[in-house]
Amino acid sequence: xxxxxxxxxxxxxxxxxxxxxxxxxxxxxxxxxxxxxxxxxxxxxxxxxxxxxxxxxxxxxxxxxxxxxxxxxxxxxxxxxxxxxxxxxxxxxxxxxxxxxxxxxxxxxxxxxxxxxxxxxxxxxxxxxxxxxxxxxxxxxxxxxxxxxxxxxxxxxxxxxxxxxxxxxxxxxxxxxxxxxxxxxxxxxxxxxxxxxxxxxxxxxxxxxxxxxxxxxxxxxxxxxxxxxxxxxxxxxxxxxxxxxxxxxxxxxxxxxxxxxxxxxxxxxxxxxxxxxxxxxxxxxxxxxxxxxxxxxxxxxxxxxxxxxxxxxxxxxxxxxxxxxxxxxxxxxxxxxxxxxxxxxxxxxxxxxxxxxxxxxxxxxxxxxxxxxxxxx
Amino acid sequence: xxxxxxxxxxxxxxxxxxxxxxxxxxxxxxxxxxxxxxxxxxxxxxxxxxxxxxxxxxxxxxxxxxxxxxxxxxxxxxxxxxxxxxxxxxxxxxxxxxxxxxxxxxxxxxxxxxxxxxxxxxxxxxxxxxxxxxxxxxxxxxxxxxxxxxxxxxxxxxxxxxxxxxxxx
Numbered sequence: 001x002x003x004x005x006x007x008x009x010x011x012x013x014x015x016x017x018x019x020x021x022x023x024x025x026x027x028x029x030x031x032x033x034x035x036x037x038x039x040x041x042x043x044x045x046x047x048x049x050x051x052x053x054x055x056x057x058x059x060x061x062x063x064x065x066x067x068x069x070x071x072x073x074x075x076x077x078x079x080x081x082x083x084x085x086x087x088x089x090x091x092x093x094x095x096x097x098x099x100x101x102x103x104x105x106x107x108x109x110x111x112x113x114x115x116x117x118x119x120x121x122x123x124x125x126x127x128x129x130x131x132x133x134x135x136x137x138x139x140x141x142x143x144x145x146x147x148x149x150x151x152x153x154x155x156x157x158x159x160x161x162x163x164x165x166x167x168x169x170x171x172x173x174x175x176x177x178x179x180x181x182x183x184x185x186x187x188x189x190x191x192x193x194x195x196x197x198x199x200x201x202x203x204x205x206x207x208x209x210x211x212x213x214x215x216x217x218x219x220x221x222x223x224x225x226x227x228x229x230x231x232x233x234x235x236x237x238x239x240x241x242x243x244x245x246x247x248x249x250x251x252x253x254x255x256x257x258x259x260x261x262x263x264x265x266x267x268x269x270x271x272x273x274x275x276x277x278x279x280x281x282x283x284x285x286x287x288x289x290x291x292x293x294x295x296x297x298x299x300x301x302x303x304x305x306x307x308x309x310x311x312x313x314x315x316x317x318x319x320x321x322x323x324x325x326x327x328x329x330x331x332x333x334x335x336x337x338x339x340x341x342x343x344x345x346x347x348x349x350x351x352x353x354x355x356x357x358x359x360x361x362x363x364x365x366x367x368x369x370x371x372x373x374x375x376x377x
Numbered sequence: 378x379x380x381x382x383x384x385x386x387x388x389x390x391x392x393x394x395x396x397x398x399x400x401x402x403x404x405x406x407x408x409x410x411x412x413x414x415x416x417x418x419x420x421x422x423x424x425x426x427x428x429x430x431x432x433x434x435x436x437x438x439x440x441x442x443x444x445x446x447x448x449x450x451x452x453x454x455x456x457x458x459x460x461x462x463x464x465x466x467x468x469x470x471x472x473x474x475x476x477x478x479x480x481x482x483x484x485x486x487x488x489x490x491x492x493x494x495x496x497x498x499x500x501x502x503x504x505x506x507x508x509x510x511x512x513x514x515x516x517x518x519x520x521x522x523x524x525x526x527x528x529x530x531x532x533x534x535x536x537x538x539x540x541x542x543x544x545x546x
Binding site: 003007009017020027033034043045048054078239258279280325352354355367371372375376377 | 479486495498516518
């Protein structure tokens with residue numbers, strides 16, 4: 001077949017794909033008979049209301065000398081690991097504010113960090129295109145630095161996000177600027193599966209975030225600069241289970257909903273969205289109109305343990321607390337007393353849901369908890 | 378025909394260079410033979426000129442060698458060889474892209490079939506509403522029980538550490 005004939009076929013195939021996408025979009029639109037907020041209002045649901053002293057900053061973790069880019073809680077014992085532009089990981093006891101480890105990284109350009117499920121290891125990744133594992137119980141070297149216990153190399157682009165597979169310290173999933181996600185076996189240092197890439201169907205731009213389903217650890221979602229989120233089954237690397245369209249900009253952050261059947265996304269288009277993994281439906285858009293022309297990007301999101309609250313950090317320094325059922329901003333942690341002075345770049349909820357940790361470009365981390373009067377029904 | 382004209386032009390250029398060289402020598406001997414600076418002039422000017430001439434002739438005649446019949450017969454095969462390579466590379470790229478599009482089309486068709494049997498968004502909204510309502514949440518002012526006493530640990534005991542365990546910072 002000549003090049004000209006191939007080009008003709010290519011043009012025809014492109015048109016076919018575009019037509020199919022349009023048909024799919026229209027069919028899906030017909031199935032969107034309601035959204036979460038409309039349904040909740042129809043049930044007479046009242047919005048969440050916070051008093052001025054309800055959600056308060058109860059700890060400020062100081063120690064980094066550069067912007068904080070990422071943080072992660074342990075599943076137990078209230079420890080946090082944070083990664084910063086200063087080229088260090090710091091492990092904190094969130095209750096006492098003490099630092100238990102300060103790990104100088106071989107590559108200072110770190111973008112992500114994660115705590116292992118047992119709390120014995122931490123992982124980080126960044127512009128070196130590798131994921132480095134540190135065993136917190138290892139002896140330090142003669143310079144007092146914790147050595148790298150394993151290096152996971154194979155990505156052809158920066159490592160944007162990493163998360164351990166729950167309940168085991170052996171597997172970790174990373175996302176990368178090389179448009180792939182990878183499931184690693186930490187014991188061998190080898191790639192178990194590659195999701196996407198040039199030989200398989202997957203993201204068509206940098207992948208910025210991953211989130212593993214807490215209810216079914218074989219499923220994870222990824223968010224990408226191609227404006228889509230994709231749901232993956234770790235047993236099937238050849239293609240995504242489903243692709244979620246809707247965003248109009250880079251999907252910077254994804255997070256599974258507590259019940260494991262939905263997930264949230266945050267994007268450069270200024271919106272957070274909630275998707276259902278079984279049907280692919282976009283259940284809700286969380287967006288607040290801004291007066292000026294510039295729409296702030298969503299940098300990070302986290303759900304409260306029930307899913308009623310969605311915490312979203314924005315590039316303009318806001319940190320909105322959304323009532324997910326009624327699509328309403330009930331608080332802005334970016335403007336309360338004792339808040340961060342710069343953009344909130346990362347968020348994470350403690351294992352029991354009693355505290356939210358925020359990390360900021362002002363080099364600090366803050367712990368927020370409910371300090372008001374709690375009514376139990 | 379165009380190529381043969383180029384060959385002719387190259388031959389003429391070589392002849393012209395040779396003529397120029399001999400004219401230069403003749404004039405040189407005519408005007409400077411009587412002076413002692415003649416030989417110094419020869420050394421300083423003739424040698425580099427000779428070198429340049431030799432290189433030029435060598436370069437031109439190398440392209441005219443019979444050992445490269447393709448260029449002698451016609452330049453087109455040589456040019457088409459390189460463009461053929463470019464076409465092959467482009468062809469592979471287009472084929473890979475086409476394959477990806479065909480695969481994408483199959484996936485979309487599968488999804489269209491699945492969506493015909495899919496329930497509406499209201500079912501998912503109802504399920505989500507029910508799940509959220511039933512779970513206790515320590516960050517809510519009004520929540521279901523049971524309460525976990527650990528929820529208030531953040532407000533118990535000393536809030537600031539007396540010292541930092543990490544000597545590095």
